[in-house]
Amino acid sequence: VTATRLTQSLAGDLRVVLGQLMRRLRSMHGFSLSQAAVLGRLDREGTMSIGDIAAAERVRPQSMAQTVADLELDGLIERSPDPADGRRVLVSLTASGIATLDEDRHKREGWIALAIDAELSEHDREVLEEAIGLLQRLERWQD
């Protein structure tokens, strides 16, 4: 029932590097990490509702509503009611949001992606992809 000492070390190393990565990710952007994540996703996937974005980012709708509200204050996204369903709010990038995203990409946005391209071999990328699947399984594990 008890985890082995070796597994505990592995788990500890994982926990520490997760924390480091999260903090480095946070510190890299002019806007916040959550905001950058939303901008990038809208750019990749186009207009989405708040609930859709929340589901994709795996946070509560209330949390995403706040992030989207912050982005709207900065003029980077635009909200409009869904003509087909008055409850839904459609979120899309503004011209200013697209420009900001482009500009930021040349500096700091997409940092993980750039690091992956610069640092990892093809083999490494395959290992990372497999490991992401493992991490997802761990996250979903129930005692």
Added chain:
Amino acid sequence: VTATRLTQSLAGDLRVVLGQLMRRLRSMHGFSLSQAAVLGRLDREGTMSIGDIAAAERVRPQSMAQTVADLELDGLIERSPDPADGRRVLVSLTASGIATLDEDRHKREGWIALAIDAELSEHDREVLEEAIGLLQRLERWQD
């Protein structure tokens, strides 16, 4: 210079699963994740100074001082001056801290370790170990 669309997706998936894992880790414990991390580390490595713990967890000494102060208020750890260097503060588990850690292990502590033992094959564990090294390289990458 620009990352490929595929790498961007990989990076996005990684970012999302990192966030999920961090949040799940946080929600699993009676005490906070940082507190649990410190208790576990003291148990594995014995008495350490605040600076030592901060370095191992890769956070600033000021942050660790706060975590340690919280644990002291709960009576789970004990602070004592280093007889050999009056600037240093040695931190060790109290009897109550050891008891709390033991008790919690049977419920929620060491959750990642338990999940790894339960969910991952020997091959998976090797992949994870390799991936942790890759994540460390990514974290240290400089543009």
Added chain:
DNA sequence: CGTATGTCAGCTGTACTGACATGT
């Protein structure tokens, strides 16, 4: 009516920077 979507308010946890006291 019940259900779904989004919002408002308040809270917790985490770690940061800058300024400082004290000990070597």
Added chain:
DNA sequence: CACATGTCAGTACAGCTGACATAC
């Protein structure tokens, strides 16, 4: 003296829950 260690105060960020309004 300078340097190291730790602490205090203030700030930023991220996400949560509960209560609620509105639309289907």
